Amino acid sequence: MAPSVEQTHGVLVLGEPLETQKEYAQLAKEFKFKKVDCKSREEAIAAVKAAALEGGYDAVLFPFGSQKGPINEELLGPLKGQLKFVTGIGAGYDTVDTKWLESVGAWYCNTPESVSDTTATTAVTLILICLRHATSLMASTKAGQWRGNNVLTPDARGFVVGIIGMGTIGKLVRNKVQALGMKVIYYNRNRLPASEEGGATYVSWEELLAQSQLISVHCPLSPATFHLLGAPEFEKMQDGVMIVNTARGAVIDEKALVEALKSEKISRVGLDVFEEEPKIQPYLLECERAALFPHFGSATVRLHVDTELEGISNFRDWVATGKPKNGVNDPLGKSTL
Incomplete structure (x- = not known):
């Protein structure tokens, strides 16, 4: 099936979903979509550069366990001017340069509820x-x-x-x-x-x-x-x-x-x-x-699916409203960081 009229948004997925292949496949039907199974940070940086050259990707999604080092200008810089939305996994965001994302007009969402x-x-x-x-x-x-x-x-x-x-x-x-x-x-x-x-x-x-x-x-x-x-x-x-x-x-x-x-x-x-x-x-x-404990606080059998579904929900919320509820920065100009 060809993507729908939602071609105003493009989704770059940096990693392979663990539990939500069906939901990501649905995104591929609705939006310009590219998924790259990055095994290293170098591969992730290369994937971002390729997507930037192709153009049209304003959203980056990280499935569970796919983040390779900090989410910052080194990784996502090539998308400057296109990037409007990023969602990661987990409640913490100390490895995310939210100020840089804000400066280029991009939201960062975490997944606190899951x-x-x-x-x-x-x-x-x-x-x-x-x-x-x-x-x-x-x-x-x-x-x-x-x-x-x-x-x-x-x-x-x-x-x-x-x-x-x-x-x-x-x-x-x-x-x-x-x-x-x-x-x-x-x-x-x-x-x-x-x-x-x-x-x-x-x-x-x-x-x-x-x-x-x-x-x-x-x-x-x-x-x-x-x-x-x-x-x-x-x-x-x-x-x-x-x-x-x-x-x-x-x-x-x-x-x-x-x-x-x-x-x-x-x-x-x-x-x-x-x-x-x-x-x-x-x-x-x-x-x-x-x-x-070995940083195992959220590690239950529901962790993978719940966090990935919340990440997808963040993206859909942003598409629908322009202001996702789990945004931790505010590129609209009212930052609370």
């Missing part, structure tokens, strides 16, 4: 592991020491969780821990409307640091949030505070985190992300009070 619930569940898993000292309980039991030197743990009821970043994932974490009886306070760049707070209490940055028994990180990594938590912030926290991070590793100064763990200023951590992945500070690997 990874949000699974990431929130992982965060709550780590919260519970910390709360109930699960790593220590498992270690003593497996070592044949039965209860060993384990002590009574905090109770979930009334336990104060401070959430940094009350976006989609933060709200889901709020709901899940509140169901267990925990109290939620939060800090956000802007306070949520009362109708969206869902029983959580907005506090200042200083109040969040001082009042939280456990802090769960859910903000994106940006120049403003790099090392948002470090030695000065740890000093303002309660003795024995716990930290959970399922956002991006570099939001926390990992070396300072290690020192705070050693001194037991921080009693326990639950980490799914690290500052220099896959490298991890040696002390974290040996510390019984550290629960560590």
Whole structure:
């Protein structure tokens, strides 16, 4: 079937879809379409150059696992003057030069909805592991020491969780821990409307640091949030505070985190992300009070299909409205970055 009248848009797909071949085939029926299975960044750059020479491609889509390094001018520069839309995979976009895309008039969309619930569940898993000292309980039991030197743990009821970043994932974490009886306070760049707070209490940055028994990180990594938590912030926290991070590793100064763990200023951590992945500070690997996951927060059986479908939905939303709901920048001139 020949493409429809939607020839005003051209779709360049850099990678092979894992679960949504049918949906991508439908795009090929409706739009000018080219799919290149790039095995390396060099192949991706070459594919972009070829598409730019051919002309007519204003949208670039990345299926799951197909991004080869940063999405930036080096990769997409040849499409300058044509490019209007890019969608990647996942909630984070710290490897995307959103400012450059904005400067050439192109949206960048992430896929937050498809990874949000699974990431929130992982965060709550780590919260519970910390709360109930699960790593220590498992270690003593497996070592044949039965209860060993384990002590009574905090109770979930009334336990104060401070959430940094009350976006989609933060709200889901709020709901899940509140169901267990925990109290939620939060800090956000802007306070949520009362109708969206869902029983959580907005506090200042200083109040969040001082009042939280456990802090769960859910903000994106940006120049403003790099090392948002470090030695000065740890000093303002309660003795024995716990930290959970399922956002991006570099939001926390990992070396300072290690020192705070050693001194037991921080009693326990639950980490799914690290500052220099896959490298991890040696002390974290040996510390019984550290629960560590290999950046696996959203990795469930639905991950591939859900993220790819959301990416396609981003594109269709942009075609239909000109302003996609998952846009993280604003080439129309009202950037919030």
